[in-house]
Amino acid sequence: MRRIAIIPAFNEQDAIGAVIDELIAFDPDVDVLVVDDGSHDETADRARQHGARVISLPFNLGIGGAVQTGFRYAAQCGYELAIRVDGDGQHDPAELGPLLDIVVSGQADVCVGSRFAGAEGYRSSATRRVGIRILARTVSLLTAQRLTDTTSGFQVLNRRAIVLFAADYPHDYPEVEAAVMAHKHRLQLAEAPVRMRERAAGRSSIRGARTVYYMAKVMLAIVIGSLRRKATPLEDA
Amino acid sequence: MIASGQTPLAVSLAATAASLLLLFVVFELIRSRRLRERYALLWVLTGLVLLVLSAWRGGLNVIAGWFGVSTYPPAVLFAVALLFVLAVLLHYSTVISKLADQNVILAQRVALLELEVSARSETGPESLPDAVAAPEAPAS
DSSP states (O other), X not given: OOEEEEEEESSOTTTHHHHHHHHHHHOTTOEEEEEEOSOSSSHHHHHHHTTOXXXXXXXXXXXXXXXXXXXXHHHHTTOSEEEEOOTTSOBOGGGHHHHHHHHHTTSOSEXXXXXXSSSSOOOOOHHHHHHHHHHHHHHHHHHTSOOSOTTOOOEEEEHHHHHHHHHOOOSSSOHHHHHHHHHHTTOOEEEEEOOBOOOSSSOOSOOTXXXXXXXXXXXXXXXXXXXXXXXXXXXXX | OOOOOOOOHHHHHHHHHHHHXXXXXXXXXXXXXXXXXXXXXXXXXXXXXXXXXXXXXXXHHHHHHHTTOOSOTHHHHHHHHHHHHHHHHHHXXXXXXXXXXXXXXXXXXXXXXXXXXXXXXXXXXXXXXXXXXXXXXXXX
């Protein structure tokens, strides 16, 4: 099965190398694609040195635009499976096993690695956890399915999901809206518990006043998104 | 203290209807994908604030009292509406500026790619000029 790892990265020069190495250590046959989202540092060069294919965007598109670039590439090149991993080292590829099993066995089209589905807690600020909780509850309601971590970018997707998201993917911070979108298109969502690490380097892009913007924007998007009919006509791949 | 004026009911009703219409149009534009959520937030906030001030006459009268606009409270409503419209305009000015910057970068990238493509097709891939490098990303 041809599979590709899509890593969006913005100024992750200190973390990106290890992320690629770990992915290849976990699965030597995976093609690694780093989407450099207009970084000002050495992210693209480091990624190339570690054996990844790099797409450099001419300016910062935000995580949604960067990830969609990866899905477009994957759809165009005929990949059957996509692995989404963040470029900051939070996601440990060694945890990918259960996610891959669920998608490869056909139990789901998209499987998300959840920090909260398992017993082990995820350390984070209280406000962040509350925000994540509110979003998870709302999405669970809209998708009629219990989801615990809708902001996680640690995901495995099959060809159907790749093709859908290549054609249409939310902007800015996409994961929450993408879950609602996938449900609208009758894609099956699943979660598997994962442990996540502290960020290896850099800072979260969502902090301070951005949190307010993020929550308002995402809530608006998912509520209105759930009122939409199918976003775009989807051909089965 | 001067006896403060009241907001006429007709003004309140008309302004409420107008705010609701604004909110409905904004939501419909988002739903039909002609307006991105990102650029709609300020409009939604505008609509909500105007809706509250229009429908809640007591509140508007009190706020008007704070500013000494005791003869005709709806003047405060107009002032708030004007402020929000200014904020939206200013926001769009920054958005347009960013788009203009990105447009320049895109044009430069395309021109450089064209150079690279024509160099490849003329002389074969071996003799590519090294100078054709990716342009610098803008400082954001």
